[in-house]
Amino acid sequence: MSEIKQPIPIVEVENLSVRFNVRRGVLRQGVVTTVKAVDGVSFQIAEGTTFGLVGESGSGKSTMARAITGMVEPTEGSLHLAGINPKDLSGGDLRRHRQLVQMVFQDPYSSLDPRMKVRRIIAEPLTFGANAGSGKSVRSRVYELLELVGLPPSSADKYPHQFSGGQRQRIAIARALAPNPRLIVLDEPTSALDVSVRAQILNLLKDLQAARGLSYLFISHDLQTVAYMANTVAVMYLGRIVEIGPTDRIYGTPSHPYTQALLASIPGEQGAIGTTLSAEYEIPSAMKIPAGCRFKGGCRLRETLGNPAACDEIDPALRPVSAGHHGACHFLAESLRQDGSDPHLISRA
Numbered sequence: 001m002s003e004i005k006q007p008i009p010i011v012e013v014e015n016l017s018v019r020f021n022v023r024r025g026v027l028r029q030g031v032v033t034t035v036k037a038v039d040g041v042s043f044q045i046a047e048g049t050t051f052g053l054v055g056e057s058g059s060g061k062s063t064m065a066r067a068i069t070g071m072v073e074p075t076e077g078s079l080h081l082a083g084i085n086p087k088d089l090s091g092g093d094l095r096r097h098r099q100l101v102q103m104v105f106q107d108p109y110s111s112l113d114p115r116m117k118v119r120r121i122i123a124e125p126l127t128f129g130a131n132a133g134s135g136k137s138v139r140s141r142v143y144e145l146l147e148l149v150g151l152p153p154s155s156a157d158k159y160p161h162q163f164s165g166g167q168r169q170r171i172a173i174a175r176a177l178a179p180n181p182r183l184i185v186l187d188e189p190t191s192a193l194d195v196s197v198r199a200q201i202l203n204l205l206k207d208l209q210a211a212r213g214l215s216y217l218f219i220s221h222d223l224q225t226v227a228y229m230a231n232t233v234a235v236m237y238l239g240r241i242v243e244i245g246p247t248d249r250i251y252g253t254p255s256h257p258y259t260q261a262l263l264a265s266i267p268g269e270q271g272a273i274g275t276t277l278s279a280e281y282e283i284p285s286a287m288k289i290p291a292g293c294r295f296k297g298g299c300r301l302r303e304t305l306g307n308p309a310a311c312d313e314i315d316p317a318l319r320p321v322s323a324g325h326h327g328a329c330h331f332l333a334e335s336l337r338q339d340g341s342d343p344h345l346i347s348r349a
Contacts, residue, residue, distance in 0.1 A: 010082055012078075013042055016077035018072055019034050019037065020037060027082045033038055033287045037275060045215055045232075048215055051230060052220070053220075060236050060238070065185045103185040104169070104189050106187055106192055117159055118171055122146070141178070143156065146174055149170040177212075183217060185216075189205070190225065230247050232246055232247065235250070239289070242258050245325030249321075250338065263298075301335050
């Protein structure tokens with residue numbers, strides 16, 4: 001019997017780190033400090049699915065997005081897009097490969113050039129390299145993309161300032177679709193929009209994914225939006241993934257105290273006893289990450305357990321909670337029990 005080959009993930013990230021050197025002092029001539037924006041992150045994104053990346057500001061979400069799109073260079077680790085490491089390519093091959101990944105930014109007011117008509121904004125990816133076509137074919141493609149995102153062809157002859165925020169984000173999505181990508185990175189794509197418009201954009205993204213088999217990396221601090229969009233969720237804290245798994249398990253049986261605290265903070269939600277953050281909690285600086293567990297300063301569970309030495313000495317690695325669900329805590333069973341979940345869910349694999 002022949003072996004069944006598993007499909008290659010559209011994204012494979014292995015032990016990826018992104019660090020920046022920052023000079024401090026007068027005229028920035030002082031000591032160099034290293035900012036660990038992303039610190040040893042690993043995950044995969046399956047073709048045709050949505051991978052949600054959540055966490056507070058400064059957790060490393062946007063840096064991770066920029067590493068995947070090639071905007072920043074990883075310091076360590078490996079990144080494969082459709083099975084290929086971009087580091088192995090150069091010139092035209094690299095440019096063509098990079099078109100597999102496109103990005104939609106948070107603010108549609110600043111991501112579109114106000115001096116360009118919509119026609120030119122969307123046509124840019126279609127007028128160079130392998131995608132270059134005749135004027136007639138490019139014009140036809142622009143009209144097709146506008147209709148695909150719910151805008152009339154007449155929009156092509158207008159400037160961005162003539163549209164609402166939701167319409168501008170539709171234009172940004174059309175531009176991202178132009179080179180026929182396989183992965184779209186969505187960095188807070190609805191946070192700058194009115195509440196009434198957000199659902200329309202999210203539903204548009206879902207429809208496009210179903211029709212075109214797209215994969216999404218969906219980045220947001222809005223847990224309810226991520227729950228609606230994502231198949232898999234990873235929770236980031238100070239550059240590390242502290243919990244990862246299928247969406248229903250992350251939201252139904254969160255294993256990490258930080259995930260529990262985030263879910264308890266959702267407006268209108270009833271958080272479990274003990275899942276709120278310590279009163280004195282402040283996220284440490286990425287320039288001075290604490291030894292041991294980086295979340296120990298905000299962890300109620302650590303206080304409840306009498307401040308165990310392991311929390312001060314060892315940075316916990318991800319370990320299984322259940323099939324496909326992992327958490328980075330020394331005391332996963334106790335954390336699940338505190339949250340009201342069954343501690344026997346923890347996998348012994």
